[in-house]
Amino acid sequence: MAEVILESLRKDFDETVAVRDLSLTVQDGEFVTLLGPSGCGKTTSLRMIAGFIEPTQGRITIGEQVVSDIEQKTFIPPEKRGIGMVFQSYAVWPHMSVFDNVAYPLKIARTPKNELQQRVHEALDQVKLTGLGERYPHQLSGGQQQRVALARAVVMNPKVMLLDEPLSNLDAKLREQMRLELKELQAETAMTIIFVTHDQLEAIVLADRIVVMSEGIVEQIGTPQEIYQQPATKFVADFIGVANFIPCRRSDHQLQLADSSGIRLPLEAPADLGPEVVVVVRPEDIQMKPGQAGLPGIIDRRLFLGDSYEYLVQLGQQTLRVKTGHRTALEHGEQVGLVFDKASFFSGKGG
Secondary structure, three states: OOOEEEEEEEEEEOOEEEEEEEEEEEOOOOEEEEEOOOOOOHHHHHHHHHOOOOOOEEEEEEOOEEEEEOOOOEEOOHHHOOEEEEOOOOOOOOOOOHHHHHHHHHHHOOOOHHHHHHHHHHHHHHOOOOOOOOOOHHHOOHHHHHHHHHHHHHOOOOOEEEEEOOOOOOOHHHHHHHHHHHHHHHHHHOOEEEEEEOOHHHHHHHOOEEEEEEOOEEEEEEOHHHHHHOOOOHHHHHHOOOOEEEEEEEEOOEEEEOOOOOOEEOOOOOHHHOOEEEEEEOHHHEEEEEOOOOEEEEEEEEEEOOOEEEEEEEEOOEEEEEEEEOOOOOOOOOEEEEEEOOOEEEEOOOO
16 A cells, blocks of 8 residues: 655646645545535546646655656656546446456456456455356446446555545445445555545545545645534535534624624634624534523424424524434424534634
């Protein structure tokens, strides 16, 4: 296995900057997810690591080898980088059996027959396709076809595994199952994995660290807990999970809702944020109790989620989403007191 080092990576397509100044070190055996909306630069970044796209600027090192350095005019082709790649499409050959699909890169590398058979069977075992080597892709489910693609990448014992939204074509239940299997595979192999997705839940469940990207730049790098609980920007707070954005202004050293209600929040925001502050609170970080203790809220709507309730609560002219345990059942129009257990603060007028 190997670490991956990206230094000041940039990619321009004509006048469009797809990736701007990306610097990142992925440790040996680490699972890192590049997360963001469509067009944020995450797939372009992955393809530069793979060698399918040449960077405009910057340097890429995989293990001990510099595979791309624009200043030194170094560019190692994909097949010599020691990587495994799994794409969003299954990319399995329909005319080949499962065994032959997985064995194909070993045949290209002229691997001896006995070793080839052993490695293919080991790879099929790792992705839970034991005994299915003689089947053809049309005889497999979508999840099984994606496992074939994964086995074909694993069989070469790559230094680094690159996965470009490999679960997005699967249904919800299969995606959940494959997420667990990917974690098991990484635990068994200690493989370095870089995973691209726009699905925040996938990123939170799978990653040791998440790189949140927007419009070609890195918004934040951190563990799933750091990204969720301590968002560095309003974009991260909005993109990861659900959050309430509450526009406020400073008044006599306190925060007051930026509406005509006059409601003051018992919170202290950093002084350097200026006179206009956005308070960001997760729905589960708001306590809600009947009566007047706390900020004055009125229940507007209640949604049953199975294991919990989600409420829309009016606070001044602001509507907040509040999540509570399933035993709490408050009614429309009921007055409640709101208490914020945790909040983040950003400068500006809105989300």
